[in-house]
Amino acid sequence: MALPATFRTALALPLRRLMVMVLLPVVVVILGIFGYHFIEGWSYFDSLYMTVITLTTVGYAEIHELSNAGRVFTMFLCLGGVFILFYTATELVRAVVSGEVRVILGRQKMERSLAQLRNHLIVCGYGRMGRLVCQEFAREGRSFVTIERQGESLEDFQLPHGLPLHGDATSDDILKRAGIDRARALVTVAGSDADNLYITMSARLLNDRLFIVARAEEPGSDQKLLRAGANRVVSPYQIGGSRVAQAVLRPTVVDFIELATRIEHSHLQIEEAQIAPRSSLAGATLKDSRLRQDLGVIIVTIKKASGQMVFNPPHDASLEAGDILIAMGERQHLDRLEALASGQESGK
16 A cells, blocks of 8 residues: 655655664765775775774774874764764664654554455544444454644553554545555544534545445534435434333333344344345345345345335335445354355255
8 A cells, every 4th residue: 555645755854764773884884994994905804893993982903003184084983973873873863762663653553554454434523422432343343544733642542453543634645555455444533523523525536436424513513424425324312312201102022122233232133234136135035035044134124226215115125235234133143144145055
């Protein structure tokens, strides 16, 4: 994966400084070797030996008698070499103590991890809602990348399966670093509708197959986000207000939904599974599939490829490739249903 120019520049500066610190002593040694060789006519080995004992100030005697030109050269080599070695040692200690080396190694490790991601999720914004979204992805065991403009917000990031990325999600370079061309979906929950709108447009232009979920705050923003390329728009205040009202009007229904949609409730969950063309379910009827008898799951709804929703489907309902099954059951049985729908197992 090619790195964006801005990141290459930011990473190259400390690397270049470290390389200069390492190369400076080597350059001084080479100058010393050729200096003694051409001024005094010594062999390269004798010149190397004299250069090393001069730079290290060990105080050994001269291996050959020096001419006046050789003594002048030795003085400059000693003064300049000691200063350079002292500077190099100081800079190396500073880089280690300040964590600069650790930061460089950490960036390189993160870049390798980002380059290996496939079919992952991208979360733009690590505020209050972004944290909840990331925690849910982590509980589900999904690989994801979190992009946040405020670097201090990512200092305590320790969620499994997630990679924190400091940067502005409205930048195409940052989205490319996050692997948007290889991602499965993108969630933008930035603090303003303008940022979410811009991120949505950028993401859609970079990957026209990406599933995008956007957060909307102001009334009317949802239509703009949909026109910009979002597949789903979520309004936290609207959902929260409706949830509060339903908790009063239909508390038992709310309890059931809460029970079926939380991953920690393994005895009952609702899941969706799309039927692949190679699946044995493609072309069968709901009765012939024996999903209830063999897997112990209840098919609540079938979403046809055309978008039609078939609620409480009859036993003779046909299953076709591209249909999405909304099923209810235990987690282990739902996992088998997903494998069966994708064509990875027989279901027996």
